[in-house]
Amino acid sequence: xxxxxxxxxxxxxxxxxxxxxxxxxxxxxxxxxxxxxxxxxxxxxxxxxxxxxxxxxxxxxxxxxxxxxxxxxxxxxxxxxxxxxxxxxxxxxxxxxxxxxxxxxxxxxxxxxxxxxxxxxxxxxxxxxxxxxxxxxxxxxxxxxxxxxxxxxxxxxxxxxxxxxxxxxxxxxxxxxxxxxxxxxxxxxxxxxxxxxxxxxxxxxxxxxxxxxxxxxxxxxxxxxxxxxxxxxxxxxxxxxxxxxxxxxxxxxxxxxxxxxxxxxxxxxxx
Amino acid sequence: xxxxxxxxxxxxxxxxxxxxxxxxxxxxxxxxxxxxxxxxxxxxxxxxxxxxxxxxxxxxxxxxxxxxxxxxxxxxxxxxxxxxxxxxxxxxxxxxxxxxxxxxxxxxxxxxxxxxxxxxxxxxxxxxxxxxxxxxxxxxxxxxxxxxxxxxxxxxxxxxxxxxxxxxxxxxxxxxxxxxxxxxxxxxxxxxxxxxxxxxxxxxxxxxxxxxxxxxxxxxxxxxxxxxxxxxxxxxxxxxxxxxxxxxxxxxxxxxxxxxxxxxxxxxxxxxxxxx
Numbered sequence: 314x315x316x317x318x319x320x321x322x323x324x325x326x327x328x329x330x331x332x333x334x335x336x337x338x339x340x341x342x343x344x345x346x347x348x349x350x351x352x353x354x355x356x357x358x359x360x361x362x363x364x365x366x367x368x369x370x371x372x373x374x375x376x377x378x379x380x381x382x383x384x385x386x387x388x389x390x391x392x393x394x395x396x397x398x399x400x401x402x403x404x405x406x407x408x409x410x411x412x413x414x415x416x417x418x419x420x421x422x423x424x425x426x427x428x429x430x431x432x433x434x435x436x437x438x439x440x441x442x443x444x445x446x447x448x449x450x451x452x453x454x455x456x457x458x459x460x461x462x463x464x465x466x467x468x469x470x471x472x473x474x475x476x477x478x479x480x481x482x483x484x485x486x487x488x489x490x491x492x493x494x495x496x497x498x499x500x501x502x503x504x505x506x507x508x509x510x511x512x513x514x515x516x517x518x519x520x521x522x523x524x525x526x527x528x529x530x531x532x533x534x535x536x537x538x539x540x541x542x543x544x545x546x547x548x549x550x551x552x553x554x555x556x557x558x559x560x561x562x563x564x565x566x567x568x569x570x571x572x573x574x575x576x577x578x579x580x581x582x583x584x
Numbered sequence: 585x586x587x588x589x590x591x592x593x594x595x596x597x598x599x600x601x602x603x604x605x606x607x608x609x610x611x612x613x614x615x616x617x618x619x620x621x622x623x624x625x626x627x628x629x630x631x632x633x634x635x636x637x638x639x640x641x642x643x644x645x646x647x648x649x650x651x652x653x654x655x656x657x658x659x660x661x662x663x664x665x666x667x668x669x670x671x672x673x674x675x676x677x678x679x680x681x682x683x684x685x686x687x688x689x690x691x692x693x694x695x696x697x698x699x700x701x702x703x704x705x706x707x708x709x710x711x712x713x714x715x716x717x718x719x720x721x722x723x724x725x726x727x728x729x730x731x732x733x734x735x736x737x738x739x740x741x742x743x744x745x746x747x748x749x750x751x752x753x754x755x756x757x758x759x760x761x762x763x764x765x766x767x768x769x770x771x772x773x774x775x776x777x778x779x780x781x782x783x784x785x786x787x788x789x790x791x792x793x794x795x796x797x798x799x800x801x802x803x804x805x806x807x808x809x810x811x812x813x814x815x816x817x818x819x820x821x822x823x824x825x826x827x828x829x830x831x832x833x834x835x836x837x838x839x840x841x842x843x844x845x846x847x848x849x850x851x852x853x854x855x856x857x858x859x860x
Contacts, residue, residue, distance in 0.1 A: 327821075334819035334842055337593040350822070358837060365815040365823035367640045372815065379822050379837065513639050566816035567639045568683060570596045 316428070316466055316492045316535050318345035318400070318558050322548070322576040325539050325562030326351055326404035326430060326470070327376070332394045335565065339573035341399035345558050349386070349394075351404040351432045354412050356382030360437070366503065371515035372563055374498070375437045375507050378406060383419055391423065400427040402468060406441050410456045413442065417460040428465060431457055431490070433481075434472035436500040436510040447477065447484035458489030470494040471523075473516065473540060478523045479530035492535035494560065495523045513563040517541025521550060528555035543571065545578040552579075594818070595619045599684040601676055602658060608737035610708050611674040612647070613661045617684040621649045621657030626716035627786075627809055627846045630659065630686030631817035634669035641817045642669045643841070645786070645809075646687065647711035659684075662711040662740065688817055689845045692716050692784055692807055698724035702780035702804075703749070704795050706732045706767055706787025709811060710740040716784060717748040726750050728778035732767045732787070736760040751778065768794035775802050782807065785849070789858055796849025806849030810857075812840040819843075827853040 323346040329335045332347055341347050359379025366373045380386065386403075394401045403420050407413035413431070420426050431453055433444045444450050454469050461467065469485035471478055473496030482493045498510030499519070520540025527536050538551035539560035551559045564571040599617035606612075620630060624646055631641035648660035665671045676682075692712070695701070701720050705713040710731050717727045729749035733739035734757040745752045753774050754762025763770060767787065775783060775798050785795040786809035799806035815823040819842025826840050828851045835853060838844065 330818070330820040330822075330842070337818075338596055359822060359825060362825065363813065363823075364825070365640070365821060367638060367815075370637050370639070372639050374821070374823070376822050379825070563639060566818075566821050567633060567636075567641065568596065569685065569816070569818050569820065 316468070316537070316557060320345035320576055321552065321558040321579060322572050323402070323537070323558055323560045324348055324565065324572055325560035326432060328562040328565045331390050332397070332399060335569060336397060338569045341394065341397045344572055344576065345400065346402050346427060347394060347399040348402045348430050348560065349390070349404050350380055351378050351406040351435060352380050352383055352386050352416070353378060353406050354383055354415060356380060356385065360507065363503070368511070369515065371511050371513035372566065373501050373503060373509045373511050375503050375509040378435060378438045378441070383416060387419070387423060391425070395425040401425070402428045402430045404430040404432050404470070405457070406432045406435055406438065407453075408441055410442065410452060413453050414456045414460045417457040421461040421465060426465070428468060429457060429461065430468040430470055430494065432470050432497070433485075434470070434497045436498050437508050439508070447481040450481050451484040451488035454485045454488040454490045466491040468492045468494050468537065470539070471496050473497060473499055473520050473523050475519065475522050475526060479526045482527045482531055482534060486531065486534055492537055492557070493527060494537045494539050495527055496520050496540055512541070514541040514543050517543075517547060521554065524551060524556055525554055542575075545575055548575050548579050549582070591623060594686050594688050595623070596683070596685045599682045601678055601680045601682055602655065603678055604674060604676070608739065609664060610740070611663045611665065613663055613673070615659045615661060615682060615684060616655045617659055617686070618656065620684060620686045621659050624649050624659070624687050625691035626719055627691035627712050628687035628689055629845065630661065630684050631688060631814070632673065633683035634672045638669050640669070640815045641685070642673065643688070643814045643817045645709065645711040646715070648715060662708040664708050685818060689841055690843065692809070692846050694719060694723060695725065695782055699781040700726040700728070700779050702728045702730065702775055702778045702783045704730045704732070704767055704771060704783060704785040704787065704791070705740065706791045707734070707738050708740060709786040709809070712786055712809060713784065714741065714744060714748060721748070728774065728780060729753070730755070730767065730771065730774050732756070732791070734758065767791045771795055771798045772801065775799065775804065780804055783849075785809065786811070792849065793854040793858065796852065796854065800850055807846050808849045808852065809845045810840050810847060810852070811845065814841050817841045827856040829853060
């Protein structure tokens with residue numbers, strides 16, 4: 314089964330707030346999907362300030378997965394998103410395989426969720442399940458897949474590691490993922506040494522290489538491109554190199570209308 | 585289907601820089617941003633892009649909203665050039681296109697009755713207090729003003745202050761204008777003299793803490809406009825956490841940009857906010 318999106322532009326995890334903030338600038342229902350910030354079993358307060366710093370054409374971030382936890386998310390945030398008729402993909406992170414399975418069970422019995430995105434490589438998070446090798450990634454995806462009702466898509470968001478990304482993609486697809494998202498923020502550090510992620514246009518050529526590697530190794534896989542996508546040419550490059558859709562993240566922090574603008578421009582291409 | 589009335593939602597527009605004037609240590613920028621000025625309420629701010637390579641937005645208080653012939657409503661922003669983004673911004677020629685998002689954030693809440701109010705502003709952060717003073721006077725509130733700065737150059741519109749308030753106190757760090765000292769030195773006494781029921785403040789975290797403490801001691805409400813370094817300024821990135829105590833007594837984090845910038849002074853957990 315592959316991913317059924319009505320539009321090729323999605324909001325990337327962690328860059329759309331709760332959705333309400335973004336909705337001021339365009340209807341969420343227009344987009345191919347809204348990926349939530351990563352949700353965990355119990356809420357996380359996030360890291361200390363400063364959390365985000367500007368680097369040339371990039372942002373270094375150490376938010377450390379601040380989120381209200383699955384209960385509050387389901388009670389306070391998801392209903393509003395569904396009311397907007399957004400296609401909601403819930404990003405999840407667990408400390409253990411058991412937590413991933415529990416998150417899948419909770420979301421699998423929640424009506425309206427369009428799919429789950431498994432965040433396999435949050436570069437700034439402490440104390441989460443350590444995905445080092447492709448088989449670790451596969452075991453997470455298998456744990457999530459096993460506890461979901463048939464037909465609910467699983468997206469696996471991989472680390473932008475050029476050397477291992479194709480192998481990782483193969484492993485997670487074998488384990489039941491319906492699509493891979495390539496790729497996550499790059500591992501980086503804040504000036505004081507705290508673990509962090511690097512995102513934005515600075516990471517785009519590397520993310521594109523990861524996409525190319527995955528598509529070359531797995532020509533039939535459904536691949537969603539993510540990483541520094543900012544302009545219409547970036548979207549064209551990703552789709553031209555075999556991506557089914559793109560996710561827009563950091564660019565939204567610079568211009569909250571980016572996702573809608575790119576979608577309108579890409580639709581003109583195909584019209 | 586949206587929960588907010590459309591006229592309250594922020595806009596993202598291509599604006600135009602009309603003029604830049606240097607006054608003391610600050611630059612006053614006049615910007616046309618269609619629709620943004622019309623939606624303005626005191627305490628709201630705008631985010632401005634400073635080039636495509638600098639991804640974080642720069643946030644500025646809205647100082648004035650004016651109707652100038654031919655342009656519709658314009659915004660006046662007060663900018664202190666202190667980093668690459670703000671330095672770029674104050675160096676732009678009139679006619680430059682600026683990506684402007686706003687008005688953003690929760691503005692100052694106005695009292696429903698005519699009560700005496702004290703407004704405390706430090707440096708460029710005093711900017712949103714002048715339009716606030718006008719709104720309060722329209723409601724027959726007696727407005728007292730306390731403006732502060734490190735020296736005369738960092739004192740915003742002290743002359744204008746005398747027009748918009750019943751009583752004005754000025755403090756500077758070097759004593760070049762008014763009393764020598766800080767807000768913390770004088771706010772308790774000024775508050776008592778004004779008999780204010782509500783204190784509105786904008787400035788550094790240290791100053792806001794002093795104001796909130798003085799208000800609490802005097803039994804007054806305080807509304808503080810908190811300034812944190814912002815990345816997106818629109819509530820998307822979770823980069824500007826402020827610890828607060830909610831109605832239930834439980835502590836939680838709110839976003840300075842989207843849940844603030846104006847917060848109740850007695851709700852902020854100051855010790856944690858000021859911790860390095």
